[in-house]
Amino acid sequence: MPRTYKELLEIREHDGDLFYRVFLYSDCAPYRNPNEDYIAFGLGGKTQRVNRGNILVLADGMSGGKAGRVAAELVARQLIQGYQELPGTYSIEHALSQSLAASNRSLHWFSRHDQTLEGMAAVFCAVVIRGWECYVCFAGDVRCYLWRRQKLQLVTTDHALKVLSGTIITRAVGFDDSIQAEFFQIDIEENDVILVVSDGCHNYLSMQELRETLLSTDSIAKVGELVNDLARFHGSRDDASIGIIEIVSLPKKSLTFFEDVVMSLPIGRLPAVGAVIDGYCLLEIIHDGYYSVLFRAKDERNGNAERVLKFPKARAQNDENVRRSFAKEDWVSSIVDSPWLARSAHDGRSRSQVYTVSPYYQGYTLAERIKKETVRFSDAIDIIRKISRALYELHRLNIVHRDIKPENIMLLHDGGVILLDYGFARVPGALDPAPTEVPGTLAYMAPELVNGGLGDSRSDVYALGVTFYQIFSGNTAPFGFQGYKSIRKQHPEYPAWVDSVLKKMLEHDPANRYSDTLELLYDIDKHERSFSSGEKALIYGNRISEILILRILVVILVFTILVMQMKAG
Structure with missing residues (x-):
């Protein structure tokens, strides 16, 4: 990476509409070579974008010299590559965890077996955007901010302790034989801006200064350069890096998107009652049709909420229309908004096979x-x-x-x-x-x-x-x-x-x-x-009317018999 690296990317949807812009900026410290920060953006193929989305990683090497640079680059590259290559059936959290664990093992091994890389470690922050979903994973003190409607929010918490001599990092890739990172999902809206910032920038800027910088220009590239300039002005002599994602338009939950998801998943073996599929425990079969089976299930990841899961049968394996029908059902139930229409209960988790999730209606x-x-x-x-x-x-x-x-x-x-x-x-x-x-x-x-x-x-x-x-x-x-x-x-x-x-x-x-x-x-x-009210009474109260008429007839009959007996007497 050159002493100053910058790149502006435009990510577009299938129909060519602009989805979001990405600006990557990294400036090497005046006295340091090479840059111990490493920033990268992973843009997968079509199937990868459906299952995995795109990923931005900013890593900051910690050990100084060559080892710091190697650590940062290894973390960024391995995290992106490993994340994108894992099976699409893995959840985003699971895929990031697996990839991160592999990267941590690599750094920890090299730090113990290569004297030139002794003590190598890196802090990082990764942001994944898949469709209308956004996930953040981090360890250390690389920060993530969310800028929405002129309000700035710090969404990460530094894994660090303040001491008299400075800061002690408590979590980093390569520190130990295992890594404990934080992972969470954040809601995103159109016009949001997500910033990932290394300590060479954020240690020298207040929240107010960062906010004023964002207010000063609509260009994310200009924001990145201004943040670096301001950090240098305040005395930063560390590597300074910033990654910015500007959400231009969120993709609509199109049928094409759902078809891509369904077509990328296997039609697995029909599960049995008692099986747990992606956190759903199947309790009983409530309908057994020709092409599909419906199960009542409980969501073990969501307070055991009752759900209905619909699975295709094996005979649908080679029938493209069955797959499309599942995609259509998933799509329609996700966009309808009516008290009389069934809604989707899918919460965005990755699926290991084709099925739909609906509420269990009483x-x-x-x-x-x-x-x-x-x-x-x-x-x-x-x-x-x-x-x-x-x-x-x-x-x-x-x-x-x-x-x-x-x-x-x-x-x-x-x-x-x-x-x-x-x-x-x-x-x-x-x-x-x-x-x-x-x-x-x-x-x-x-x-x-x-x-x-x-x-x-x-x-x-x-x-x-x-x-x-x-x-x-x-x-x-x-x-x-x-x-x-x-x-x-x-x-x-x-x-x-x-x-x-x-x-x-x-x-x-x-x-x-x-x-x-x-x-x-x-x-x-x-x-x-x-x-007419009379007609309504006739229909709504027909049985009551019949009983009333019978009673009147009985009374009339009894009265007639009594009168006849009196005359006969």
Whole structure:
């Protein structure tokens, strides 16, 4: 590394948009050669960036002379190379720990077996950025700062003791046969600036001076040079280095990103109940399907919170569409924000194989409710309203569910309703190979899907219509040999508008259906408002009315018999 080294990098996303800028700056002390600081940035290949992200390392050699330089460079290079080359199934923390342990063993061995490198050690700080995640790992007194909305925060703590003669470092790579570093994740936002600074700079600058420097210019390259100049002005005669990452735009949680993740993971053997996968202990099987199995699990890393893990079966090994369905489900559940849509519970930890993580919802499916009991008219309308709103939220994101059915509707114990399973969802614009079979469940599938079409919001309206009908009819199909079967033949007390709404939802031609569930909701609300109180009482209290009428008839009959007996007497 030359006496003064500086480099400005621009890191871009797959679509070419600027993700963040990186500025590396290192200035050798006036009296020292070589520079005992070493700063480097590891930019991996496409798969590495998905699994590992990119890594910045600043290391500061401690033993003086040649050994200090060798220590700093070994730590930086080995940490970056080892981190990037470990399997993608390792978590970021585990990969950093493994790589750091290997680097520590190297330095510790050389310091004991090579007299020219005796006592070699290095302090360091590493920053990893993967997508919208940021991780910091450090040992010693290389500091990391976060600059956000004109506020400066020191996010690391020096592993050092202040004494009369100066500072004693308590942790460093190569000190002992093992290394104890700190590791944590920090939230990042667009326009954040992350600074990694060696003691040749931060020992000579106050927080206020560093803040004023950041306020003085928008250029991270200029910030790096000014920080060095200011440290020299205040008397720094040590090597001075600074690495700066400026977050320009965080990548959106795109389907492409999730597909890259899923495609890079193996479809492992289906685990058994009792197995622990990446910290999730599998408690029981709650659904065993053709392509996948759902387990209820507890998250041992998160207070034993209950989760649902969905694993593909071995038959999906060579089916690219199954992998893509897992990626779609993961992606959709990560971007939706609605009380009626299932959300992802994945916390960002690395996965050892393909699976999805969802919350464990306390309740039962609509299919179970229909099978168990007759659903009251008012409850049915309430369920339809909530699922219609859930579908509208999906359609607003230009996502078509394509597998609406009672099994995918969860009724919560607290009265809530959740729409589940986005595996068959259609995301217009996304690349999907031709499926080997029609997506969805045949009994609920709109005619255009059966005929090979891709489907749109009106296809979901059709499936919701079948579901709507089954709620009222107790799980019977809406069509017979003569076509649509009127629901009023089974429930003559229902208003005529129920049949008109169902018929429109179940039209063979999509052009004649409701264009979206928002239009359906408007129609239901309109009919409900025009619904007379007498009609409501007839439906909502029909059984009570029947009992009341029977009692009145009995009273009339008894009264008639008594009158006839009195006349006969």
